[in-house]
Amino acid sequence: MNLHQLTAQRRTLVVEGCDGVLRDRLLTGLAESHGYAIGRAPRELPHIDPVRPYREILQQGGALAVDAHLVGELVYGPLRRGHSRVTWIQAFDFADALAERHGVFVHVRAPVAVLEDRMAARGGPAADLPEIAAAVPAFESAFRTLAQHAPVVTVDENPLTGPGTGASDRAVATPVSSLTRRLPRIRSPVPLVVQPR
Template sequence: MNLHQLAAERRTLVVECCDGVVRDRLLSSLAEHHGYTVGRAPRELPHLDPVRPYREILQQGGALVVDAHLVGELVYGPLRRGHSRVSWIQAFDFADALAERHGAFVHVRAPVAVLEDRMAARGGPAADLPEIAAAVTAFESAFRTLAQHAPVVTVDENPLTGPGGGPSDLAVALPVSSLARRLPRIRSPVSLFAQPR
């Protein structure tokens, strides 16, 4: 499957990746070449209902690609603060809503060595380097879990560098593979409307 096929099959795409992975070109390609509207979720989530901005974005009509940080919160919350502001039940409910909108998660990856080089080039502290490998592993695990509720497509960012030393452009036809398994959907026993406000 390539990006053209994915765009033809999925009405909604939620793009997620580790810090340092380039996804802007993917979002631009989907908007320019496939007619998606780009929705951007805020990095700071509401305290009482952290998934609300994501549910609101999914209410938009038409083909939609979301620059998201929901899975990032599931990964980086425990790594950096010891807990996530998003519960797994909330994440499962969002994944179910995404699947009902004929959507999929898009997990953009880059090799750990590439991410470490980018952090070093930005002057990131050496203490952050072990976090990169932990985050890459945690993203893989999170997407394996979410694949029980919504399709997950993995896109490898091109790790090669362009003439200026920066990352080369992502091709429009990126190779993708699905982690989605044919499993029965597990619905949360807690209704979206029964959550505390």
């Protein structure tokens, strides 16, 4: 599936990726070439209902591309704080709402070495580099899990030749794989027993 096919089939795209991936180019291309409105979810989530901003964004009409951090919270929360503020149940409910809107998660990825170089160029602390190596497979795992509730399309950034060369301005993400098989919700194998009164 290429980007043109994706935009023809899906009216809602939730774009996520590791810290350091270049999502802005993809979002700009979706807006300029395909008429998507861009929704940006806040990085700081409400404490009581952290998924509320995402549900509110999905209420908008028309074609929508969301620059999101929901999966990022599922990945970076445990890495940085030992827990995520978003539960898997909340993430599954959001994924179900996304699927009902004929939406898809778009997982933008880049090689670990590229991400490490970008973080180093930004002057990030050396402690961030091992975090990147842990985050990349954690994103893969999170998207495989969410694919049970909503389709996931993975896109790789095109190789960039570096800042100032002009080639990076033309780089866009291209779809490379799709996890679109919707699996039924997992039900407990333990039967519900009603206690007599």
